[in-house]
Structures are given as structure tokens and as C-alpha cells.
Amino acid sequence: xxxxxxxxxxxxxxxxxxxxxxxxxxxxxxxxxxxxxxxxxxxxxxxxxxxxxxxxxxxxxxxxxxxxxxxxxxxxxxxxxxxxxxxxxxxxxxxxxxxxxxxxxxxxxxxxxxxxxxxxxxxxxxxxxxxxxxxxxxxxxxxxxxxxxxxxxxxxxxxxxxxxxxxxxxxxxxxxxxxxxxxxxxxxxxxxxxxxxxxxxxxxxxxxxxxxxx
Amino acid sequence: xxxxxxxxxxxxxxxxxxxxxxxxxxxxxxxxxxxxxxxxxxxxxxxxxxxxxxxxxxxxxxxxxxxxxxxxxxxxxxxxxxxxxxxxxxxxxxxxxxxxxxxxxxxxxxxxxxxxxxxxxxxxxxxxxxxxxxxxxxxxxxxxxxxxxxxxxxxxxxxxxxxxxxxxxxxxxxxxxxxxxxxxxxxxxxxxxxxxxxxxxxxxxxxxxxxxxx
Numbered sequence: 420x421x422x423x424x425x426x427x428x429x430x431x432x433x434x435x436x437x438x439x440x441x442x443x444x445x446x447x448x449x450x451x452x453x454x455x456x457x458x459x460x461x462x463x464x465x466x467x468x469x470x471x472x473x474x475x476x477x478x479x480x481x482x483x484x485x486x487x488x489x490x491x492x493x494x495x496x497x498x499x500x501x502x503x504x505x506x507x508x509x510x511x512x513x514x515x516x517x518x519x520x521x522x523x524x525x526x527x528x529x530x531x532x533x534x535x536x537x538x539x540x541x542x543x544x545x546x547x548x549x550x551x552x553x554x555x556x557x558x559x560x561x562x563x564x565x566x567x568x569x570x571x572x573x574x575x576x577x578x579x580x581x582x583x584x585x586x587x588x589x590x591x592x593x594x595x596x597x598x599x600x601x602x603x604x605x606x607x608x609x610x611x612x613x614x615x616x617x618x619x620x621x622x623x624x625x626x627x628x629x630x631x632x633x
Numbered sequence: 634x635x636x637x638x639x640x641x642x643x644x645x646x647x648x649x650x651x652x653x654x655x656x657x658x659x660x661x662x663x664x665x666x667x668x669x670x671x672x673x674x675x676x677x678x679x680x681x682x683x684x685x686x687x688x689x690x691x692x693x694x695x696x697x698x699x700x701x702x703x704x705x706x707x708x709x710x711x712x713x714x715x716x717x718x719x720x721x722x723x724x725x726x727x728x729x730x731x732x733x734x735x736x737x738x739x740x741x742x743x744x745x746x747x748x749x750x751x752x753x754x755x756x757x758x759x760x761x762x763x764x765x766x767x768x769x770x771x772x773x774x775x776x777x778x779x780x781x782x783x784x785x786x787x788x789x790x791x792x793x794x795x796x797x798x799x800x801x802x803x804x805x806x807x808x809x810x811x812x813x814x815x816x817x818x819x820x821x822x823x824x825x826x827x828x829x830x831x832x833x834x835x836x837x838x839x840x841x842x843x844x845x846x847x
Contacts, residue, residue: 425675430698450717450731450818453667455678461639462676464669464713466735484644499678503664503820508841511771512759513781517664521680545726555811557725567727585828597769598835599828602844604664606717609817614799621812627722630816 425525426578436579439474445520445579446471446500448632450548454478455497456490469498470543471574476524477531477540479569487568491530498524498572506602509586510595516582518601524577528570540569551626606632639739640792650793653688659734659793660685660714662846664762668692669711670704683712684757685788690738691745691754693783701782705744712738712786720816723800724809730796732815738791742784754783765840820846 420437428435436442446452452469455462465486469478476498480487490496505518531537538559545553559567586599611627634651642649650656660666666683669676679700683692690712694701704710719732745751752773759767773781800813825841 430695450720451715451733453669453678453713453715455667455669455676455711457671457674457676460671461709461739462669462671462711464667464678464711464737466667466713466715466733468731481644495675497669497676497678499667499680501665501667501680506664506762506844508763508766509770511773511777512755512767513773513777515759515762515766515770517682517762519665519680523678525675541726545729548720548729548731549722549816552722552729553726556723556729557806557809557811559725559727563725563727585830592771593830593832595771596832596835597771598837598841599831600841601826601828602763602841603823603826604846605821605823607819607821609819612719612815612817614813614815616799616807617813618807618810621810623812627812627814627816630720632818 420577421575423576426523426576428578428580434580434582436581441579442522442574442577443471445502445522446476449500449502452478452498452500454486455499456486456494458489468544470540470547472539472543474574476572476574477543477569479540479544479567482566482568487570490528490570491568493527493529496526496528496572503604505604507586508599508602510588510592510597510599514586514588516586518582520579520581522577522579524572524574526572526576528572531569531571537564537569549626549630555624608632634791635789637790640737640790642792642794648794648796650795655793656736656788656791657685659716659736660690663714663716666692666712666714668700669713670700670708672703682758684754684761686753686757688788690786690788691757691783693754693758693781696780696782701784704742704784705782707741707743710740710742710786717818719818721800722813722816724802724806724811724813728800728802730800732796734793734795736791736793738786738788740786740790742786745783745785751778751783763840763844769838822846
């Protein structure tokens with residue numbers, strides 16, 4: 420990954436990473452990204468689902484949405500993905516922190532016009548949410564394909580920032596009688612709730628019962 | 634809350650809300666926000682901790698950070714907070730969705746210069762992460778206060794967007810032999826991990842053992 424002045428991690432540079440081996444697992448674990456774009460000088464940050472295929476990040480939405488219409492003009496955007504892994508409890512207020520893994524991707528998105536690529540992206544959105552789902556559901560029809568815009572952002576200018584492990588306190592604070600450590604945080608999947616309109620006799624499939632967030 | 638053209642939820646307007654009773658609990662439940670700002674025409678979206686006091690949202694960071702230096706000039710920013718509540722599994726690919734609660738706040742942030750207000754904000758950051766922690770830790774000293782910038786964004790132009798409940802499929806798809814429903818997702822706190830440098834004999838305090846994510 421090329422490191423540019425725009426993606427270089429300047430604060431706490433030891434937390435920065437620029438290799439696809441660090442960046443891709445973070446992207447693949449998250450459900451949503453936050454897309455930043457500018458309209459009339461005002462930045463907007465909108466959460467949305469996404470998927471990665473190879474070295475490209477895809478987002479999608481209604482063809483009528485302001486975000487999709489703005490972005491598909493080829494303006495500069497920023498896509499950020501963040502996973503929160505733990506609360507870092509230090510002895511001093513100053514060193515309290517959060518363990519996290521985040522990725523920032525800068526670039527211009529382009530509208531996916533090719534029908535095959537668009538369908539592959541739609542499959543990737545579903546499989547990104549829940550692997551094994553795509554073969555069991557009704558696939559998009561012509562009207563739905565028209566109503567959906569898919570945008571592609573090449574992952575070329577990107578960086579990751581990662582904090583892990585113990586708090587780092589000032590030397591003189593380690594004598595304090597204060598508990599310090601990390602409370603780990605994870606995304607937990609609960610018991611699946613059937614649609615209130617689910618027909619009788621439909622058993623819950625393995626891709627749902629076996630679902631575990633990565 | 635005033636509803637402006639910039640914050641009005643245009644896609645699926647039924648999901649939009651503009652009252653503080655909806656917006657504040659979403660802000661208070663999240664650990665991080667995503668801050669959008671523009672430098673040389675390029676939007677950046679950076680995850681960071683935050684806290685709310687009354688009708689103001691506070692963020693903080695190193696006085697040396699690019700984000701804090703840029704934002705403290707009084708430029709337009711967008712702060713977005715998103716909670717993911719569940720995977721919505723429909724019968725058709727098109728109607729797959731995510732249950733979520735998000736808030737967008739637009740405005741200009743100002744640097745907090747008043748010492749009392751700054752300390753109250755720093756207390757709020759810690760208590761927002763983990764209630765009950767502030768009285769037990771070492772509070773910021775002069776040097777730390779100088780090294781930290783605190784910015785305040787009035788919550789005046791803001792909107793929430795919320796999706797809850799079952800999938801909404803097309804009428805003709807309800808006959809399909811496909812399981813549909815919601816997999817609930819929550820943030821789960823694991824067993825606290827003591828700092829590897831923790832002194833012997835320090836017991837784990839109640840605000841840590843009792844910690845539960847809201």
C-alpha cells in the first residue's frame with residue numbers, strides 16, 4: 420500500500436500500518452463503514468453496509484439517495500471502518516484509552532455499470548453480513564437492480580491504526596493503589612428472532628444457527 | 634431540534650427523528666463517534682472518543698493532532714454515532730438490512746478554553762467510558778491539561794435514524810420456504826484483564842466488576 424501524506428499516521432505512528440494483511444481483516448470483520456463526503460463545503464458522515472472483493476471496497480444504496488448520487492459523481496471520499504476491542508483503564512485519567520482497530524480508505528468511487536460485477540457485489544454484501552445466506556434467498560430482479568446503485572472504491576490509499584494491550588501509565592503512577600487493566604469488548608450475536616410473519620414449518624438453517632460474529 | 638435541509642432524513646423518512654429524547658440515548662450508549670472534516674477539499678473521517686454534557690457534545694485529543702488543529706479553526710464538521718443492533722435477514726437479497734440507531738450532528742466546534750469546563754469534559758469522557766471510575770484515578774495535571782485539546786460542538790442541528798424490527802419483504806415473497814428474522818447483536822463486556830504490571834494486593838473495584846455495556 421502506498422503511504423501518502425494524507426494517510427500516514429502522524430499521531431502515535433507506531434500504531435499505523437499500511438499492509439493489506441493488516442487492513443483487510445479489519446474491513447472483513449466490520450458490518451458497517453462510515454462514508455465521508457462533501458456537499459457545498461459541508462462534510463457528511465453516513466454509516467452504511469459494505470463489502471470487499473479483492474482490492475476493491477463496494478458500497479451500495481438506493482439510486483435515489485443523496486449520498487449515492489453525490490459520490491457517484493467521482494468526488495473525493497473517505498471510508499472509515501472501526502472495531503472497538505476494549506476499554507483501557509489506566510491509573511491516570513490521561514492514559515485512559517480504547518483498544519481499537521480502524522482503517523481509513525481515501526479515493527474516488529465509481530459507479531459499477533457492468534451487470535455481472537454489480538451482481539457479484541450484491542452477493543458479497545449479503546455474504547459479508549452472514550456467510551451461507553446467498554444460495555438460500557431470492558436474488559435481485561431487474562427492477563431491484565435498477566433501484567440499487569453500487570459504487571466501487573479501489574483500496575489504494577489506505578491506512579490502519581491499531582491499539583492493543585495494557586494501559587501505559589507514567590512511571591510514577593505505577594505505585595498507586597488503583598486497579599488498571601482492560602475490559603474486553605466483543606460483538607455478541609443473540610438468539611435469532613423469527614419474523615412474526617414466518618410461515619409454519621420453516622426450520623432455522625445452519626447458516627443462522629451457526630452464526631458467530633468473527 | 635430544528636430540522637434543516639441538511640439533517641432531514643430523505644431516504645425512508647419514517648426512520649428519521651429530531652427530538653433530544655431519541656438522539657441523546659444513542660449518543661450516551663456509544664463509545665466512539667466518527668468525526669468528518671475537510672482539509673484541502675478532502676474529507677477525513679476519524680473515530681474518536683466523546684462525551685455529552687447537556688446539549689453539547691465534546692471531543693478531545695492531543696493538541697498536536699491534525700484533526701484537533703483543523704477542527705479547532707471553527708470549520709464545518711459532522712459527527713456521526715452508530716449502534717448496530719441486529720442483522721435483518723429477509724427472504725429476498727434486496728430486503729436484507731441492518732437494525733441500527735445512528736445520529737448525525739452538524740456544526741462548528743469551538744476550543745474549550747475555560748479550565749473548569751475543560752476539567753468537567755475530561756471527567757465526562759472517563760465517566761462515559763465507565764461510570765464510577767473518575768473518583769478513583771489520578772486526575773489530569775497542568776502538563777496533561779496543556780497537552781489535551783477539548784472541543785465543544787453544540788447539538789443544535791442533528792438528526793437520528795433508526796431501523797428496528799422484522800424484515801419487510803415483498804408480498805409475493807412471504808410464500809417462500811426461507812427462514813427470515815433478526816439476529817440481535819450487542820456489545821458484550823468480557824472478563825476484565827489485569828494490567829501485567831498491576832501491583833499485588835490491588836482488588837478489582839466494583840465499577841469494574843459491575844461493568845455492563847448499556
